[in-house]
Amino acid sequence: MFRTTILNRIEETAIMAIVRVETIERAIEIAGGCLEGGVDCLEISYTLPNASEIIEQLNTHYQEQLLIGAGTVLDSETARLAILAGAKFIIAPNYNESVCKLCNRYQIPYMPGCSSVTEMITAIEAGAAMVKAFPISTYYGPTLITTLKTPTPYLPIMSSGGANKENIDEWLESGVDCIGIGSLLTKGTKEEIATNAKQLKQAVIKYKMKKK
Template identity: 30%
Template structure:
């Protein structure tokens, strides 16, 4: 996946689903459910159980066109193994060695940053977009503040984002939002109660913002 392709996907889809779970089979089912329900950008966090295996099995099930990414990528080895498993982009919690390593092996990166200095560092390392993390309850104000000096940087707020905050952040200029438990719930741990309804709600929100 080329950087411009990831950026286009973020601009058009407006939503990245984040899957992190303790049950690899349930996590796989969750990924498949999300993608087949129309949420195209799915990040599988490497902090989940057997996450690389989940990515690999999801890639086999979904084919080459699925926009599967690896999250919580911290090291160059993480990036390499994620690419081998079938991830087409990486997501980091900060400006780690994984940003440069991902670019070196041809993967675009959503690099985590919170301060102006970190945003500059992420861009210098080749990040395609900046994961504003942790966005938290002050995300809208933080996003607006950072867009002042960085009006052309594509920001993707992540962390503590429910549907109301997602709507506000997209309206405030976020290119997309990354959403974990408010969307996925405990589906990746084996309890998919309410997942279908949450997928529909977040899809509707993203489509409104597109």
């Protein structure tokens, strides 16, 4: 799968589930709920030691139905392990040059966390596919994206934190390219996750129809 194909899918879905999970059974339940609601992009966090196993198992179970990536990837060693496990993109709370180089080598989109315009431009110039507004999107909300996009309209931005069912329309209107969602898409039953995913995805569909 080429880097551009992966990015197109992320931007098309526009919603990404941020998943921290201890068992493959729960991971499959979360993934199933997300899929039922129309969200097919999942980030599996490397804050837990079994992240590689979860990525492998989800890829085996769902194959092309899901786009699975790795999150909280702080160094190139972890990035390589994630890619070998089948991660189709790499996300981090920080920018790391060695991770960026490795991802570019294997045509894997890299989305580092940045909190200033200087960091964001540095990351994009080095080859990052998208920047993650972290942790600032949690504090400033959707107006942050509008502010950042005014001087740098070409800058692809993923938000991480701060988005919910009540303000999803504001985030979409801000011009954000992908919205990372945690609890709404990872807590509760499979049915509850599916309901939340469907509401979020419907907001995306409505927004894109309005833009046409």
